[in-house]
Amino acid sequence: xxxxxxxxxxxxxxVPSIAVLQRLLTVLGPKLAIEGATVWFIVASAIAxxxxxxxxxxxxxxxxRCRRLPLWLAAYVGVLLIAFLLIYPLADSGQLGFNSDRExxxxxxxxxxxxxxxxxxxxxxxxxxxxxPQAGNPISPLPGAFILALPFVLLLGGSxxxxxxxxxxxxxxxxxxxxxxxxxxxxxxxxxxxxxxxLAEILTGGDLLANTLAVSAALLLCLRARSTAQLLACGLxxxxxxxxxxxxxxxxxxxxxxxxTHGQWRRPLLFGSAAGAAFLVVTVPLWWLDPAAFTPLxxxxxxxxxxxxxxxxxxxxxVLAAGVSGFVAWRATSEQGLLLAVAWALxxxxxxxxxxKSIAAGHLSFAxxxxxxxxxxxxxxxxxxxxxxxx
Numbered sequence: 064x065x066x067x068x069x070x071x072x073x074x075x076x077x078v079p080s081i082a083v084l085q086r087l088l089t090v091l092g093p094k095l096a097i098e099g100a101t102v103w104f105i106v107a108s109a110i111a112x113x114x115x116x117x118x119x120x121x122x123x124x125x126x127x128r129c130r131r132l133p134l135w136l137a138a139y140v141g142v143l144l145i146a147f148l149l150i151y152p153l154a155d156s157g158q159l160g161f162n163s164d165r166e167x168x169x170x171x172x173x174x175x176x177x178x179x180x181x182x183x184x185x186x187x188x189x190x191x192x193x194x195x196p197q198a199g200n201p202i203s204p205l206p207g208a209f210i211l212a213l214p215f216v217l218l219l220g221g222s223x224x225x226x227x228x229x230x231x232x233x234x235x236x237x238x239x240x241x242x243x244x245x246x247x248x249x250x251x252x253x254x255x256x257x258x259x260x261x262l263a264e265i266l267t268g269g270d271l272l273a274n275t276l277a278v279s280a281a282l283l284l285c286l287r288a289r290s291t292a293q294l295l296a297c298g299l300x301x302x303x304x305x306x307x308x309x310x311x312x313x314x315x316x317x318x319x320x321x322x323x324t325h326g327q328w329r330r331p332l333l334f335g336s337a338a339g340a341a342f343l344v345v346t347v348p349l350w351w352l353d354p355a356a357f358t359p360l361x362x363x364x365x366x367x368x369x370x371x372x373x374x375x376x377x378x379x380x381x382v383l384a385a386g387v388s389g390f391v392a393w394r395a396t397s398e399q400g401l402l403l404a405v406a407w408a409l410x411x412x413x414x415x416x417x418x419x420k421s422i423a424a425g426h427l428s429f430a431x432x433x434x435x436x437x438x439x440x441x442x443x444x445x446x447x448x449x450x451x452x453x454x
Contacts, residue, residue: 064120068447073115075406075436075443078414079260082433086263089430115257132248136234139255143265144227151223154267155190162189166223166268168202171195172209173216182209183349183356192221201358206345207306208270211277223268229276230255236280237445239287250448258444260437270307271437277304278311279441282405285334286398298334302341309359310412310438316385317392317404324393365432366412369419376419380412387411399446406443410436 064072129135153159164187172182174193186199212222230251238247255261264272281301288294305311322331350357366376373379388408395401416432 069119071403071447072119072444075410075440076258077115078410078417078429078433078436079440080258082429082431082436083260083263085428085430085433132245132252136248136252139252140227140230143255143262147224147227147266147268150266151268155223157190163267163269164189164200165204165270166221167192168200169204169208169212169222169270170216172202172204173213173222176209176213177217181349181352181356182206183353183358201361203359204270204274204308205306205359206349207303207342208274208308210345211303211307212270221268222270222273225270226265226268226273226276229273229280233276233280233441236283236287240283240445241448246448250445254441254444258437258440260434260440264437271435274304274307274311275438275441277307278314278438279445280304282314282442283445285330286401288330288334291333294330294333295337298337299341301334302338303345305338306342306345308438310409310435313381313384313388313408313412314405317388317401317408320389321392321395321401321404324395366416366419369416369423372419372422376415380415383415384408384411402442403446406439406446408439410439410443413439 150159167189168187170192171185171187171194175182175185175195180195183202185195185202186197187202188196188199191199212225215222215225215228234247234251237250238244241247241250261272263269278301281297281304285294285297285301288297305314318331318335322328350360364377366380369376385408388404388411391407392401392404395404413432413435416435417429420428420432
């Protein structure tokens with residue numbers, strides 16, 4: 064593994080991991096009487112980053128000697144499932160001190176849709192999975208999240224468990240990408256073991272991991288599809304996955320630039336048209352129903368709170384993400400390079416949020432925006448794997 068690959072790995076895996084570390088210190092610091100939590104956070108982050116950089120070549124060399132990695136992956140996911148069944152009820156009740164309302168938002172919204180009601184008239188409250196709460200945070204996912212989570216909510220009682228389905232879907236897609244079940248298993252084990260944010264998402268039922276895996280799996284299948292039917296089918300799934308959070312729309316810039324640079328127009332036109340149609344079909348009706356109450360548009364502009372530090376921060380995030388990812392896509396010589404461009408598109412907005420939040424708070428603050436950098440982790444780590452370079 065080259066120095067560049069190690070640095071990129073530490074970047075894409077490290078930013079969301081540092082966010083989890085800071086969250087842990089924030090919650091556990093007072094309980095354990097830890098003084099100077101910020102100092103400890105900086106020290107621990109530095110040690111973890113240096114350790115990961117040094118260990119990476121040794122870890123991948125050790126993994127390359129292993130056989131039957133898909134079986135090891137299945138066993139590890141089985142352990143995670145047992146841990147989820149034991150820990151998630153505690154996390155959902157707030158007993159562990161980690162409060163989130165992301166899966167609650169989806170559960171409430173799905174049930175409201177089934178009843179023929181506008182889900183965005185409700186609010187998300189940690190621990191409340193049904194009804195229509197009027198006090199709490201706005202429901203931020205786009206309608207595609209509700210469509211994809213529908214079977215889990217109706218058949219299994221909640222959307223929190225959907226992470227396991229999307230882990231399987233992503234393994235299937237990455238196996239087609241690498242043309243190797245061993246390489247696909249190694250890639251997914253790397254993400255599961257070396258990125259603690261992934262473990263936190265699974266055990267707390269968060270939907271950010273599910274969204275990232277869904278988009279990544281659909282994108283990989285679109286890039287590997289050859290027939291018109293495959294391109295249209297993958298595009299429809301990609302459109303639903305994109306209609307989950309607005310930040311994933313930033314993928315458009317690197318995808319368009321890469322394919323135009325390489326003189327390819329049929330493939331992106333087919334899956335892009337299907338994705339756009341699916342996105343509009345599930346999103347426009349609920350927006351049309353009550354544009355003022357369509358809260359994903361408001362939630363998507365979280366950087367607006369820092370307008371006193373940087374004028375039009377949301378616009379700057381889009382411009383920087385499109386510019387940097389577009390440049391990387393233009394320079395890319397393979398689809399591995401395209402995945403790197405996609406990762407940059409998704410990493411820049413939360414990084415800008417970390418910078419602005421830290422300035423506003425007067426100290427390093429990764430916990431809020433750093434967590435959302437997880438959306439860049441999966442394509443970022445895929446782009447630097449030592450598998451076959453796709454041309």
